[in-house]
Amino acid sequence: MKIIQTIEELQEIRKSISSSVGFVPTMGALHDGHISLIKQARSENDIVIVSIFVNPTQFLKGEDLDKYPKKIEADSKICELCKVNYLFLPQISTMYGEDEVLVKAPNIKSYTLEGERRPGHFDGVLQVVLKLFGLTKPNRAYFGKKDAQQLALIKQMVENLFLGIDIIECEIKRESDGLALSSRNVYLTAEQRSDALAISKSLHAAAAIIGKKEFDCHVIKEHMQTIMSQLDVEYIAFVNRQFEEIQTIELKNSIILVAVKVGNTRLIDNIWI
Template sequence: MTVVLRSPQELRSWRKQQKGSVGFVPTMGALHSGHEELLKQARRNNDVVVLSIFVNPTQFNDPKDLEKYPKTWDADLAMAEANKVDAIFYPRYDEMYPDSYRYKVTENSYSNLLDGAHRPGHFDGVLSVVMKLFNVVAPTRAYFGEKDFQQMTLIQGMVESFFMDLEVVPVPTVREEDGLAKSSRNVRLTSTERMQAPAIYKAITESQTADEAAERLTAQGFIVDYVTDVGTRRFVAARLGDVRLIDNVQI
């Protein structure tokens, strides 16, 4: 039976009663098979599994994007129960931000590149809420998908910089059969856009250079925010209609 906890106080009280290792999967809900892979790994490697569902307003630089973010509580709960999640942390905004976001976590280098360059304040919101969640859940391990590779890297850096006592576990991107990276935003694509969307993966894997991939996507009707090679990975963010999609691959 999966217990649902609504406040940090409830979760901390419950957490004190748990024994053994705790695997944590932080999400904004609208769960899909990519999230399910995180839950499965957490279940395999830990005595206790905690899932959080919180659509975090501070990481949305576009209020319309926040309004449109899908909410699928019944399906999320069913997935949690099917994967033997012990507890869901499902807090309200005022419980997570009693200070109205006066205090925040800021990284001053990598967070200004890629998505950070196009979404001002986004990673401040991500890092701030993840630190809050880590402090409340006190996990042994936390699981993050490599689709959000920049986010995952920043969280790993935060954990190291603040001497936080947990392991950040990367999980490879889960894809549809046509290559499209699983994302909660995919449900907002029209049927025509859904047919176009796999071109992102094809472009970044088949093109010799990032510029070539960007040109391919632009020619196919995408509005490209960036295609950039950083180290041994190629990153992309592009829009179809009003849906912004991101991906990255090893090169």
């Protein structure tokens, strides 16, 4: 595995590659969820590029940019063990200049749910992902379904800008007790982590209710709220794959999304129906 830190080196290497490229963009602190993305990219491409970059433009004032987990040595070892070909580790000054051409997320999709609570967040996400796509020029790029709204916006960007990249949707990875894997889970105390299990329990309960032919989103939401009654729930949302709000579950076209604060840690999770 080769570690790359400059744009010039990455561009030269990319010019020399004629076979298929799979790309996995990350912010580091790699866990089994990231590893599953990398392994899928490894199985489907000749060359795998992983980037680690904690992108400042997607963090709002007061969020955890400065304390976001950084484990470069451990992350590098994980990438090496997963047989990554190239690991891109840029600095902020490498990725951003003083006079930026800005990317704006579409108003409707990016200012609901996560975007409503984190205004401008998705502008920063799309900005950095577009830059990374331009540098790595992948055939396929891999993203987890846990960040469902982000995934939908990236797919729309690729389509709208005619980028010709296959966006591969990868399943959510969970701990054995059901907690969705997240780099922010390290912030949880043992008690908070136990409390957070109500999130996945509520989603599994929703799936069970739907399996019994209850498709009314209001009824499903009430069940979920009961399960998460001890948590600080920011939202429980029901949308179709286009992120339009729905009142009735549409099988094979619905997503139930949850955002919760556990202590000072904000967690998101979802289930695709």
